Amino acid sequence: MALDLSRWLPPVLLPPVLLLAAWEVLGRFDLVASGALPALSEILIRLWVDRADYPAHVTATLLASGAGFVIGNLLAVLAGLVFVMSPVAERLSRGVNIAIFALPPIAIAPILTLTLEGMTPRIVLAALGVYFVTMQATVTGLTQYDTRAADVVRAYGGGRGAVLRLVRLRGAVPAILSGFRVAAPNAVLGAILAEFGGGGRFGLGAYLLGSLGRGEPDRLWGIGLVATIIAGLSYAVFALISRRMLGASISLSLNPAAAPQVPMGAASPLLGLGAILMPFAVWWALLWAMQVPDMLGKTPWAVVDYLFLADTAPAARAKLLAALAETLPITLAGMAAGLAFAFALAVAGRLTPAFTRAFLPIALVTQTMPLVALTPLLVLLLGRGTAVTLWITISVTFFPAYVMIAQGIAQVPRAALELPRAYGATGWRELRLVTLPASLPWLFAAVKLTAPRALLGVMIAEWLATGRGLGNLLNQSRGYLDFGMIWTVAAVSVILSVALYLVAQGIERTVLRRMGMIRQN
């Protein structure tokens, strides 16, 4: 059967087509979880039946994620430029940057919808989803310029500005575009999350929320499909643009300024302290500037009070600790699994490019699927146990990790790749000698990237499916209007996420330094 098909189809299309066929058969005969997986045709028919509902929801989601995407990216590129030019600014903002990067959107969605109005929470969450990815891509792109080309500019009296303008900016374009590419589905995810967590009538998230209780798998799948298509298209658009722009202008050989590293300079203890305090100052300042009433908006001090000083503090602490004990282990397990899967796949792709070409489209489709839309579907399929949490976590860590590592491996310069080959090295050996060491910085970047995502995946699963852990605590507190707990869970999950990130970073530093990949001074 497969052999016959391959005569009609290009090999790239074969796996997806087989997959779709299997899906159709499984769905038609209600073979999976007694009908939880409808056939593709059933989903499409339901989409057609519901067609009048979609335009308003899709428009709302597109508007929010589009606005957030533009605003977030604009800020991100500007911030990246500032950080590259001024190490002090970078150092001071590091705490805020990491917090923005690490914060699980779901943890602050309730806060945003409580304190902001209309479309604003959605736009803010979408912008937050894109900011860090693009900011770091910008910094990386601007930092790993070709020093030899920069020397030429400097040899004609060009200063920092000229090097930036003539060498670094244009050289950063591919990195920035790849940032946009990864960020685009994030914007959609952020907007839908805010819609989901914040009420409002329109938006795919709101539609999903309204359809959850009805036990109509085909509609849930339809919404998930539309959300995925939007997110996937947003990714594809930027993938296409970067392919167009890159063309023959890929770098010629190894450039010595490589290694994706935020500049290390100016690391005085005072700046470090400033960096730690800054997120809290921003938190405080935003509450103050927006005149949020005390009852709704809790300052950092109010959270400390809630957790340690007030009469109810012991009870609150006990609830929080119990939730943490449920959330943390599965986060680590999911992260390790997602990362291992991404790494294995990226490596396999290096050895057998045909495999990547066949697998990547499927991976991309499943991975651009916005989590909130994915979760109810996975619940239908896997039930409400630990398995669903694990799978969601794996899927949410896998995508960014894979893109990052595969990109790292792809960036190994032609000359370096060909050298071991020239001495007859086989695939594995070449991998060990060149590909792995060269992609190691990217692997660690992926670890840092996935740590907070793993927490996000777990919390979403807990909120929507399993009714345990931090995610559930947040959802419950929302129901009880327990504002102290809402802010506490938000703060704790951000801090936890940052802690995971910092641990990953610590390991990265140690290993890279041992390997001599971090430049001295």
Added chain:
Amino acid sequence: MTAPAGIVLSGLTKTFHGRGKSVTALRDVSLICPPGSFTALIGPSGCGKSTVLRASLGLEPLDAGKVEIGGQAPERATAAGITGVAFQDAGLLPWRSVTRNIALPLEVLGRDVGPAAGRIRDLIALVGLTGYGDALPGELSGGMRQRVAIARALVSEPRVLFLDEPFGALDQILRRQMNIELQRIWAETGVTTLLVTHGIDEAVFLADRVAVMQAEPGRIVDVVDIDLPRPRETALFSAPHFHELCDRIAGVLHGA
């Protein structure tokens, strides 16, 4: 072109502190290249030749010593557009065509690129790349990229020219051809030239004087005057006196 400018290097000293190991790339390197002269710098790999060149352009902070180009500090000389340079690695911008790569120094110096179009075309022809003006560096061979770098070094009509193994990736025939071209340009423009090379024959063929370096610490151990008449032609490569000079330099190089 205005009068050529000389290069004065006095007491250049530079130590690189690497991981667990320090390398004295330069110790007390002094060299005077009079205006209009052609000096070759030769020495074993890793002895510090490129470092001398980078320091001459003010690109390498020195532990001690002083550089003057046309009586100016290197930063001022380069910004004034007096110098031209081709590094060992071409360092082309991969997104710029050959033509636009060659124009880069003009842009950095804030000069108009438009009026130089004809000149750039001539330079492309000079380095034998006619028809490749719109090609991107990724589409060129290593030797072709090096030639782009040479054209780029000449585009600003420099009075002082620094060349770091510019012909390293070229075949012998092309190399000889480029040597002849370089000699012609040097004779026509009188540009003061400092050429780093691995080829003893190339150094002797082109230079008025050959400075020989040794490694660890990087230093100049001898300066050999080349008293061969000009213009020099390919026949010279088989002349006995030419070989005498080559042997003498090889002797210094190999510590005889």
